[in-house]
Amino acid sequence: MSETVAFSKHSVNVFFHILTKCNLTCSHCYINPVQHGTNTLSVDTITAWLKIFVNKTRNANLILLGGEPTLHPDLAKCVKAARAMGYASITIDTNGYLFHDILNKIKPDDIDFLSFSLDGATAKTNDQIRGNGCYDQCVSGIRQAVNRGFKTSLIFTVSNENIHELHMMPPLLRHLGVNRFFIQVIGIRGKSRDTSSTLESEKLQVDCNTWMTLIPSVAEQVADLGITVIYPKVFLNDNEIFECAGQVADNYFIFPNGRVYRCPLCEDYPLHSFEIIDNILVPKEKINEQDLFALNIPEGCVMNKLVQPGNLSYGDDGTPDYKIACCLLKEEVVSRKS
Numbered sequence: 001m002s003e004t005v006a007f008s009k010h011s012v013n014v015f016f017h018i019l020t021k022c023n024l025t026c027s028h029c030y031i032n033p034v035q036h037g038t039n040t041l042s043v044d045t046i047t048a049w050l051k052i053f054v055n056k057t058r059n060a061n062l063i064l065l066g067g068e069p070t071l072h073p074d075l076a077k078c079v080k081a082a083r084a085m086g087y088a089s090i091t092i093d094t095n096g097y098l099f100h101d102i103l104n105k106i107k108p109d110d111i112d113f114l115s116f117s118l119d120g121a122t123a124k125t126n127d128q129i130r131g132n133g134c135y136d137q138c139v140s141g142i143r144q145a146v147n148r149g150f151k152t153s154l155i156f157t158v159s160n161e162n163i164h165e166l167h168m169m170p171p172l173l174r175h176l177g178v179n180r181f182f183i184q185v186i187g188i189r190g191k192s193r194d195t196s197s198t199l200e201s202e203k204l205q206v207d208c209n210t211w212m213t214l215i216p217s218v219a220e221q222v223a224d225l226g227i228t229v230i231y232p233k234v235f236l237n238d239n240e241i242f243e244c245a246g247q248v249a250d251n252y253f254i255f256p257n258g259r260v261y262r263c264p265l266c267e268d269y270p271l272h273s274f275e276i277i278d279n280i281l282v283p284k285e286k287i288n289e290q291d292l293f294a295l296n297i298p299e300g301c302v303m304n305k306l307v308q309p310g311n312l313s314y315g316d317d318g319t320p321d322y323k324i325a326c327c328l329l330k331e332e333v334v335s336r337k338s
C-alpha cells in the first residue's frame with residue numbers, strides 16, 4: 001500500500017541548479033535560460049549559497065541539479081563541501097553521461113543517491129524524448145554506478161508519449177539493480193509549454209483515470225521487487241485535504257542567476273520568493289509566488305490552474321471533478337523485499 005508523504009517544516013529541501021548548461025536537448029526540458037540564467041556558478045559561490053540553507057536544527061536535504069550537474073568540473077568539491085557543512089542527505093540528478101570522471105572523484109559514501117533520468121523502457125521511446133543514444137548512455141551510467149557501490153534512483157517522467165512503456169519498467173529496474181524508482185508527472189513548463197497542446201489527442205499530461213489506475217499498480221509491482229517507489233499524487237480524492245507546500249513545507253529551488261523559488265510551477269515566471277544577492281538571501285518584492293499560494297480555489301493548486309489547466313475537468317454545473325494536489329505531494333510505496 002502507498003502512503004502519502006506529509007509535508008513538514010522539520011526538514012529543508014534544497015534543489016540547487018548549479019548550472020543550466022546541458023549536453024542534451026530533451027523535448028520536455030523545464031530549464032528556461034531566460035528565467036534561470038546561463039552561467040555556471042563557481043565552487044566558492046556554490047559553497048557560500050549552500051551555507052545559506054543548511055540548518056543545524058533541522059535536516060537539510062540537498063539535490064544537485066543542472067542542466068547536467070556532472071558538466072560542472074568541481075561537482076565533487078561541491079559534494080564534499082555540502083557534506084562537511086552538515087547536509088543530511090545529498091543526491092545528484094544526472095542524465096547518465098557522468099562527465100568529468102565523477103564516479104572516480106566521489107565515493108559512494110559521499111552521496112546518498114545518484115539519480116538517473118530515463119523516459120522510456122526502450123531506446124526508441126526514450127531517445128525520441130531525450131535524443132539519440134541517450135538510452136544506452138544512461139543504462140551504461142547506471143551499470144557503472146551500481147558496480148561501484150553507489151545507491152541509484154531512476155526518474156521516469158510520465159507523459160502521453162511514454163506511458164505505454166511504464167508497465168515495462170519493473171523488470172528493467174530489477175535488471176539494472178536500481179534502489180529507488182521515481183515516477184514524475186510532466187509539467188507544462190520550459191520546452192513543454194512551447195510544444196503542449198490543449199487538443200485532447202495531443203495533450204502531454206495523462207488524464208486522471210489513466211493516472212489513478214496505472215501508476216499505483218506499476219508502483220506496487222516495483223515495490224514487490226524490493227525497490228521503493230515515489231510518485232506524485234496529482235489528483236486528490238474527495239476525502240483528501242489540499243495543502244500548498246509553499247505554505248506548509250520548506251523547499252527552495254535555486255537557479256544560477258540567483259533566483260530562489262518555493263514552487264516549481266512558478267519557475268517560468270519572475271515570481272520567485274527570494275534572490276541571492278552578494279551571497280545573502282533577500283526576499284523579493286511583491287507580487288511574487290507567495291501571494292498566489294494563499295489563494296483558495298475549488299481546483300486545488302492555483303498555479304496548476306494558471307499554467308497547466310489541461311489536466312482539470314468539470315461537471316455540467318461547472319464544479320471541478322477533483323482537486324489537483326500540490327505538485328510536491330508524493331506517495332511512497334516502500335520496498336517489500338529485504
Ligand code: SF4
Pocket residue numbers: 022023024025026028029030031066067068095
Ligand atoms: S538532461 Fe535534463 S537539463 Fe538536460 S536537456 Fe534533458 S531535461 Fe534538460
Ligand code: SF4
Pocket residue numbers: 243244245246247262263264265266292293301302303304325326327328
Ligand atoms: S504546486 Fe501549487 S500547491 Fe504546490 S507549491 Fe506550487 S502553488 Fe503551491
